[in-house]
Amino acid sequence: MLNYLGDKKDERMKMRNRYRKSTALRCDAGSRCLISVVIGSLMGCILLLNLYSAIRPADEIGQHIHLRTSHHLHFPELEEVEEENIQIPPPRKRSPRATKRRPKKTTTLIDEFLDEDSQIRHKFFPDQKTSIDPMITGNDSMFYYPGRVWLDTEGNPIQAHGGGVLFDERSETYYWYGEYKDGPTYHAHKKGAARVDIIGVGCYSSKDLWTWKNEGIVLTAEETDETHDLHKSNVLERPKVIYNSRTRKYVMWMHIDDVNYTKASVGVAISDYPTGPFDYLYSKRPHGCDSRDMTIFKDDDGTAYLIYSSEDNSELHVGSLSEDYLDVTNVARRILIGQHREAPALFKHQGTYYMVTSGCTGWAPNEALTHAAESIMGPWETMGNPCMGGNKMFRLATFFSQSTFVLPVPSYPNLFIFMADRWNPADLRDSRYLWLPLMVGGLVDEPLDYNFGFPLWSRVSIYWHRKWRLPQGWNSLK
Structure with a gap:
């Protein structure tokens, strides 16, 4: 057992005392x-x-600011924000007797978002007529439309939920991995969460981050062996893939669970090729702790890290991986203790580590927060909500989505793509993707949690757009 997991009560006291302002x-x-x-x-x-x-x-x-961000580039067209004015429809008529027996609660936009019979559902889930089809060229070519159905090169909706993107230098190609949820949504029991049986991990390839070719299911479910981690009745979420230049292997990490989310483990798979097939190796509780939403991050020096929600989602743990990326080491730290964050999406900019997380509200959207640290092992400071535009409710609901990955844009050092899922708990296969411009620059607008004043690092901003595209002339090879 790791020393940081030994006497948790004493360590919590130490952490509390470390940041406490003395009163005597x-x-x-x-x-x-x-x-x-x-x-x-x-x-x-x-x-x-x-x-x-x-x-x-x-x-x-x-x-x-310019001295601190000497490579800062401005994109006025991306830094502009659009407003959304979605009106909540009037309540349905009820009899006076029904109103007296059970008074009508105030309806919010999140209630409308979760209501599959809502009159404004098309605002959150536009129909197939507005699909993004990369095979049709024209004025909309290369434009992202957050929330619309996104088709692959064969004309089918992309199935890569909770995923991440790997740029493979050997093939000079992007690979997008995610949960393949093209199955019926159901509840395993009355109080169970909405779910789709495990089908596997989907993989899509692209040269331009807009046109995606379906490379098939690269890690498939187990149909018959009910004891297998990947049996269709279990849970496979948030797959991420990194390349190990020493072993020349592609390594996939994922959240593995049972239908009741009590297994709370990570799974590991490996392949010789980015398009698989991946061979599943094993699952475990990293550092002896429960692990649910997770991600992996490969640093500039080739060291890889696992970041996962633990202690019933009350905190995050960060731990380095072994040199072959197939296991965790004994080096780990607890961060964001007591903050109840999940869906971590980590990235690095000019030596500073940044992370976007969400709250823990199941399939319902909530407010994103950004965090920053000079060392990936912490301490991490919370900087506030990065969302810009839409309206207040859009910002408080992360544009009705949940973070999954932050993708650097080559040749533009301070420009990233924020990747998120707009979950549809009524029909998970119809969950949508939100790709939005994320930029680092300028002063943060909230003080640090524990230190006096504002941090030296820059603000993280995610800008809402109904329609946007990457700067013309960007090059994936730079």
Whole structure:
């Protein structure tokens, strides 16, 4: 058992004390006055510095940001945000007796989103007539339409939910892996969550991040052996793939669970090719802890890490992988303790690690938060909601989606693609994808959790667009 998982109560106390602002001064009576003067002077200096920062010329602040982000590139067309004015329909008529017996609750946009019979359902799930078809060229070519049905090159809806993208340098191709949910949605029991039987992990390939070819199911379900992790009655979620240049293997990690989400493990599979087939190896509870929503991240030096929700989703754990990426090591840390975050999507920008997470509300959307750290092992600071545009409810619901991956855009150092799923719990196979521009730059708008003032790193912004495209001339090989 790892030392960080030994006496959790004592460690929580240590963490709490580490960030607690002291309420008592341990000194003798003769020095209290002097200490008060010193503290008062220091606080005065800090306030003067903050006041100076607030009133100094804007161009000086801009120079400071420019120095910190020397490669910062501006995309006015992507940084603009669009507004959404979706009106909640009037309530259905009810008899006075029914109203008296059970008063009607105030309906929110999230209620309408989750209601499969809602009059405005088409606003969240546009019909097939508006599908994105990459085989039809014209004015809409290369444009992303978040929330619309996205077709592959064969004209079928893409099935790659909860997934991630790998750029394979050997084939100079992008591979998008995700849950293949093209099956009926049902509930295993009365109180069970909506689910689709495991079919497998889908894989799609692309040269331009817009036209996707179906490479088939690269990790398939087990049909007959009920004891197998991949038996169709179990759960396979959030598959991610990275390449190991030492072993020349493609390694897939995923969340493995049973129908009641009590197994709470990670699974590992391996392949010689990005298009599979992947051979399933085993599952385990990493570091002896429960693991649900997870992701993996490969750093610049080739070290890989597993990040997963644990302790009943109350915190996240970060741990390095072995050199062959097939297991975790004994190096791990607990982060975001007590914050109840899941769906981690990690990326790196100019030496700083950033992460987007969601709250824990099942299939219902909630508010995204961004976090940053100078070391991937922490400490991690929470910076606030990155969503820009739409309307207040759109921002508080992460545009009615949940994070899954952040993809760097080659040749544009501060531009990324935020990948998210707009889950449809009534019909999970019809869940949609939201790809939106994510940029790093500018000052954050919320103070840190534990430290006085604002961080030195830049703000993460995800911009809402009904329609957008990558800058013309971007090159996947740069």
